[in-house]
Amino acid sequence: MPGSPRRVAIVGYADAELLDIACPADVFDAANRLGARPPYELQLASVDGHGIRTGSGLTLQPHLRLDQVAGDLDTLVVAGGWGSTAAAADERVLAHVRRLARTSRRVASVCTGAEVLAAAGLLNGRRATTHWRYAARLARDYPSVTVDPVPLYVRHGNVYTAAGVTSGLDLTLSLVEADHGPSLAREAARALVTYLQRPGNQAQVSLFLTGPPPEHREVRDLTAYIAEHLDADLGTPALAARAGISTRQLTRLFDAHLGTTPGRYVRTIRTEHAARLLSGTDLPLATIARRCGFGSTETLRQAFLDHFDTPPSAYRRVHVRQAYG
Template sequence: MAPRLNRLVSLCSGSFFLDEAGLLDGKRATTHWSVSERLSRRYPGITVAPDAIFIKEGAIWTSAGVTAAIDLALALVEEDLGRDLALAVARDLVVYLKRPGGQSQFSMHLASQMTNHPTIRGVQDWILQHLTDKLATPDLAKHASMSTRNFTRMFSAATGYSPAAFIEVARFELAQRLLGDAELPLKSIAASCGFTSDDQLRRMFQRRLGITPRAYRERFSTTGVGAAQPVPLTPGT
């Protein structure tokens, strides 16, 4: 039946069923992050992208967890009926953000909510609301009423990132989202994310994705299917 279908979609751990049927051999796929390693071990013929929200490989689509299914469904609407209607559906669903498929299953916003240390969590939230500020580590330490050395140590222990690395990833994620709007100039996006120039934004994308922001926009400003995967930062750097 599968060869006759125009489209085959799996949600969350449904990718296991597709591979049991031999439909994912030699293809890229994703699933919920908690079972991605198991999928990779059990089916070595798949290239598992453990951090993608959803992936399209030919007629086969796979997605991460439950909310990622909404993003995949919006991508299907966009592919069939256009971006404007997909955005209208997203508004009707009260979806905060229509995410491209290659965007990470995790985000700095989610990471801040998962931090157990209340003071560090408060600083994370403050950073996310002030990305256009300078955000020097000594100033963040003052915000936390700590010495710079103690703050840096506690921030890294609580989050797995140095303060500078957390800020960098947060700005990068915001830039990815803003690039989905084809009307925004790169200089405006760079300024809105706290980059000193659009050249700094370009260098960030080249280092983390190996492509320019303009190329990212051209390839992924709609559904984001098959989006490039970011080069992960080493925790604590």
């Protein structure tokens, strides 16, 4: 009936990620405190109703067992964490997730909670994301799922998947915005001292931040050179000549140590750097394209569409608004 609370059930299990539960719960709670009408009614559930020992060692007490969650739900959220593989192999968990999904307006997962949704058959034929570290495993184990490791979150129909940890904030803020409008979502974000909200198609992680430099000397030297000379000729023949090896050997080395080809690596690095310039400067697109080694603004635009699923002008508007709005 009108005004009835929006019922939200969060599914937890042993070794779930604490933030995968807390981030959605706190966003919905913040929306309630700021006047969401109808409000959200939160329930944390586990198979046996016993305390959930999270991956950090802290224990959460569920409100009820999964078999006690009945009736229509507004939102079903499945947390991720170290225990997701065991949860995805537990037919009791899967049966309840399937049952609840049938009567839920929307279904969501955070991080490796996508593995549980996939095991339950809820991601078949859908595009989905998960934490970038586990995307290849999800794609391998569930070939019927189109796994995209780049975005912070993905919506396909009424099913939402988030990359993990704090991206659960971004996803849940987008749900609040859909339910109650941008003003309330913005106030919830401010209350939580977070962005409103990073767009779902923002990359999970920049290649500049993915970890330490490659151990292989030639690859390490080349990646450093690429980062410092984005406007230079960074074609595979030029890079191979610089390293004093064949193009075939260069391609093998990049595949072994970076998991990609030289051309794709260069294009991604250029696009990521262009994204930084777009959000942090007021340089014209043509200048950014030139500094980052793109032959034209159209080439830059196509790279952004491929990498972020949005044109550079829209990317700049969103990120400048979030930083200063």
